[in-house]
Amino acid sequence: MNFQHLLAPVFLMASAWLHAASGASDGSGTPPPAVAPEDESYVFEVQSGDLLNRERPTLPDLSRFSAQQIEAHLRQRPDAPGIVRIERMVGIPALDDFLEGEQAREWVIRQFSFPKAIVIKAGRATLEDVYRQINNGRVMERLAEGVYLARLPIAIMQGATLVIRGETLRLSEERGAFLASDGGFFLINGRLEGWREAANGPATYQASEAFRPFYTGWGGSETFVHGSELAHLGYNMTKSYGFSVAQYSEDDNAILQRSAPTGWLIESGFTDLYFGFYSSQAEDVAIINNLYRNSIANGIDPHDHSQRLIIAGNEVRGTRENHGIFISGQVNGSWIFGNRSHHNGRSGIVLARQSSGNVVADNVVSDNQGDGIGLYESPDNLLWGNRLIKNQSNGIRVRNSTDVLLYRNVALLNGTYGIFGQLKDLSDTDRDFAEDAYRFAVSMTVVGGKLAANASGPLASDNPQYLSLFDVEMRFPGTEGGIQFDGALGIHQSAILDALINQQQAVTLRPAPRVSLN
Structure with a gap:
């Protein structure tokens, strides 16, 4: 499923222009360059929020997943009396993978004989x-x-x-x-x-x-x-x-x-x-x-x-080392909804390594040691109506991911930002850039929902390709100075808040056109 067609043409133009200039990986195995100048100048546009509104996603009907339907699946399988034997493990396809290399010794030692x-x-x-x-x-x-x-x-x-x-x-x-x-x-x-x-x-x-x-x-x-x-x-x-x-x-x-x-x-x-x-x-x-x-x-x-x-x-609760729900490696076209993920060792829900076209909706994600929901190098996903509460890091983190749609989400009492768009250079990691190419870019649309009492502020983003906002309720800032935008939003903070709150219009932030000196 592709959500890009839902964005206004100007957003797509901005995305295409910056893609050409950003040095995105071409899949050749070379990581994208970490170029994100801190002094990038931005302009913003005020326009009707109707351009960003969309219908709630229709979620799959779960009624067909029942005990009765499982029995129906069982009836479809051959029902002849079972035939059971003891045989050597070698040559049985379901077991071969566990006999590779040194693993074969595991069963020789445990069985005191040739593995059966x-x-x-x-x-x-x-x-x-x-x-x-x-x-x-x-x-x-x-x-x-x-x-x-x-x-x-x-x-x-x-x-x-x-x-x-x-x-x-x-x-x-x-x-x-x-x-x-x-x-x-x-x-x-x-x-x-x-x-x-x-x-x-x-x-x-x-x-x-x-x-x-x-x-x-x-x-x-x-x-x-x-x-x-x-x-x-x-x-x-x-x-x-x-x-x-x-x-x-x-x-x-x-x-x-x-x-x-x-x-x-x-x-x-x-x-x-x-x-x-x-x-x-x-x-x-x-x-x-x-x-x-x-x-x-x-x-x-x-x-x-x-x-x-x-x-x-x-x-999903009490995961010791990492995440509650972790989707990774081009896991596409899937639905993650109505789950509760809490008190896990890192984040509540993560989509990583080019997992795209997914819908993450109506989840309650709380009290995790990392982010509530993290999108890592995973573009073109929709997050709708999730509640991110009291996670130690961000409510939602969007890292090196473009064309992300964040609709009607609520982020409360998280340890850093309600929503954070992050550029991160991964060139010094052991990532396989041929297998896991990514774009050093972030872009997102945030519509509706509430961002309240998050310790570092409601919203921040490293230099985005575009950032579109509409009808976002921001309350109870975590600092005495009131609501403060960091990153590219900060320089236009007053005008952005005026457009969102007083004019009840949408705002799109994008890089200013570059002027040629020739």
């Missing part, structure tokens, strides 16, 4: 089916009615399905158990957890490099979770992050020809996962009305070309 796995080869199996067909208590043990402990990895083959309904599957940390799906996985009113046998208790987080069981749904897989609890999963190893939905590598998929993985996660709890959710090249995933508690690195973390996601109605 429980393989659901075909049909539809329950945990009881798996337990009975394996018939080996050293491999899979029934601890109590409906409670099973697996001591080997479990692989679901293409076309096969594992259904956990009202049961608990514990995955042994000591023995290197995990669950990987190349087919269908349904967790309905059940529990999936990492288990530490030595302590006869959950595999609570100890260190990022320390193995913990995990779930990964690969390319072509379907993953459905409803009314369930998932806990104590994941560590810092590729695709072993906790709960992941990821495509096979480019080389592997050239052979396997798997479609993008997909799934629904609904009305469930995710506790003490390294990443509460991670995706790579997933499509049409729905993450709705879940509770993410005490994730380690990130809470909800869609990555790398995942498309058309719906992240709605979730509560």
